[in-house]
Amino acid sequence: MPSALHYRKIPNTKDFPFTECIAFEKYDGTNLHFRWDRDFGWHAFGTRRDEFNIDDRGEELFRHDHPELSDAMEVFRQTLSASLAHTFSELASESTVQGFTAFAEYLGANSFAGRHKFDDVKRLVMFDVARDEDLLGPFEFVERFGHLPIARIVYRGKFTVASSPGHSPKMFVAGNTVSPRVSFANQDEAAAICKWARSRLMST
Numbered sequence: 001m002p003s004a005l006h007y008r009k010i011p012n013t014k015d016f017p018f019t020e021c022i023a024f025e026k027y028d029g030t031n032l033h034f035r036w037d038r039d040f041g042w043h044a045f046g047t048r049r050d051e052f053n054i055d056d057r058g059e060e061l062f063r064h065d066h067p068e069l070s071d072a073m074e075v076f077r078q079t080l081s082a083s084l085a086h087t088f089s090e091l092a093s094e095s096t097v098q099g100f101t102a103f104a105e106y107l108g109a110n111s112f113a114g115r116h117k118f119d120d121v122k123r124l125v126m127f128d129v130a131r132d133e134d135l136l137g138p139f140e141f142v143e144r145f146g147h148l149p150i151a152r153i154v155y156r157g158k159f160t161v162a163s164s165p166g167h168s169p170k171m172f173v174a175g176n177t178v179s180p181r182v183s184f185a186n187q188d189e190a191a192a193i194c195k196w197a198r199s200r201l202m203s204t
């Protein structure tokens with residue numbers, strides 16, 4: 001039986017609403033998540049398919065299972081941990097939310113399709129945050145976390161798709177074909193997220 005995904009699969013553009021959106025660059029690294037609780041602070045982390053406790057034993061198990069990601073927690077502590085915890089604490093004080101999950105891509109200069117060069121300097125780029133189990137909408141995500149290293153915004157505006165008979169549709173924003181490898185999210189429907197992979201992008 002396949003393991004449950006800690007970050008759900010993202011559909012393509014087929015059913016995406018034609019409304020205002022934000023497009024983020026989509027990176028070719030490894031999808032990681034970090035869980036924060038208002039009572040316990042940082043307590044769990046892992047990849048898209050597994051999760052470990054944030055303690056000596058949990059981090060040892062993570063490094064054993066994912067040697068190519070061995071410095072992920074060190075990078076997290078150096079770049080995101082303190083700032084995120086501060087922001088999460090502020091947000092928790094405004095509501096009854098119990099916890100947050102930060103989703104970030106782990107990558108280096110030569111990372112591709114989840115594979116990494118050992119000698120590359122690695123970084124974490126945030127692309128989503130969940131409040132309890134619900135993803136924040138992209139506009140709130142940018143407003144609340146734009147001061148941190150988040151995915152580069154490549155477009156803000158109305159989302160439209162044009163298609164040709166016998167071909168995959170092309171993605172257009174403001175009359176121009178969007179660069180490949182982006183993720184879209186809608187302002188009013190936080191769950192309306194889709195992606196456009198390089199293999200589906202037609203030449204103009």
